Amino acid sequence: MDYVEPKVARNMPGMRLALTMGVPGPWSEAAKEIFRIKGIDFVPVGQVGGNQNKDLVEWTGIRNAPIAVYNDEPPREKWTDILALAERIQPEPRLIPDDPAERALMYGLAHEICGENGFAWQRRLMMVHDAVKAGMMNDSFDVLATDYGYSEAAGDAAPKKTAAILRLLATQLHEQKTKGSDFFIGTSLTALDVYWACFCALVRPLGDDKCVQPMPDYLRRMYEGHDDTVNSAVDPILVAHRDRIYAEYLTLPLDF
Ligand SMILES: N[C@@H](CCC(=O)N[C@@H](CS)C(=O)NCC(=O)O)C(=O)O
Known part of the structure; x- marks a missing residue:
């Protein structure tokens, strides 16, 4: 880039x-x-x-x-x-549902992924927590800790909160599947599918074969994490959905 x-x-x-x-x-x-x-x-x-x-x-x-x-x-x-x-x-293709109930659901679930104290926020707290525990704090981690509200208690609480959101998202995808839809909401792509595809990296980063340049090792380890509570909540349907959305709608290889 x-x-x-x-x-x-x-x-x-x-x-x-x-x-x-x-x-x-x-x-x-x-x-x-x-x-x-x-x-x-x-x-x-x-x-x-x-x-x-x-x-x-x-x-x-x-x-x-x-x-x-x-x-x-x-x-x-x-x-x-x-x-x-x-x-x-650029209204087309629309990524925000026209139907108000679908729109509310989309924003609600997207908030759980991207919003303050959502999935990504909790994963970031876990990363800072790991750095604190390993005595690896540096200037960058200090900035992240300060800007994103890190405390020891927040770090301890993060895995359970992360897992609960992952289960919520997996349940939604399973329900959609039983209705015959391959999308989080309704029957077509919304911003929620895009958000999940991109944010899934915080538990299962895309392989280096799908990136223009390899992800630095330290970052890959941080993104993958090593917490059993979180790992056991990564339902395969979440990763399969990410893979399909990337393959059909998003840009590979990742260029960052
Ligand atoms: N502004 C975003 C959140 C942005 C955010 O958390 N960015 C992070 C992760 S991509 C970031 O820039 N981290 C590096 C830094 O803080 O310097 C939102 O709330 O919608």
Whole structure:
């Protein structure tokens, strides 16, 4: 991926998307895929994970990634705002269900994956917890611990919360299967399928054969994790769904 520096990107027109460089960050991967599915061109802007990202903050007021900046509109950092922006600029193919009950279910389940204290949030707390326990804290982990509300108690509680969300998602996929649908919601692709496909990496990262460059070993080990409570909740239907959505709708190999 050819990243443009924030200082340069801020003077460019169109869609600029700040992404964590060298890491398949799930929020960043999902934002990229949503834009690609809709055919929205974007300039990738480099964010450094766990860094203060002074130039990015000077431009957008935001330190982490992803951040979508469209022309002279305000920067969008939340997954809900990035999705809404994409849906507005390019309504087709629609990724937010028209039916209000389906839409509410989609946002509810997506919040469990991407939202504050959801699946990815808990997995990140577990990663920081492991670093604390192993005496491996460094500047980057310190930033993550501070910015994302780490405490020892939160780290201890995270595996059970993660597993409960994984079971919720697997139950939904099984129910859909009995109704004859291969999608999380209704009978067609929604943003929820995209989110899960990208966020599944936080328990089962895609193999190096599916990445432009190998995932660094340390990161692969962190993403895979080693917690029995979490591992026993990774129903094969979750991984099969991820594989199918990537194969049919998303971009491989991953380029981060
Ligand atoms: N803004 C996102 C969450 C973004 C987020 O958590 N980003 C993380 C993971 S991709 C990140 O940038 N981590 C590296 C860092 O904080 O520097 C949302 O809530 O929708």
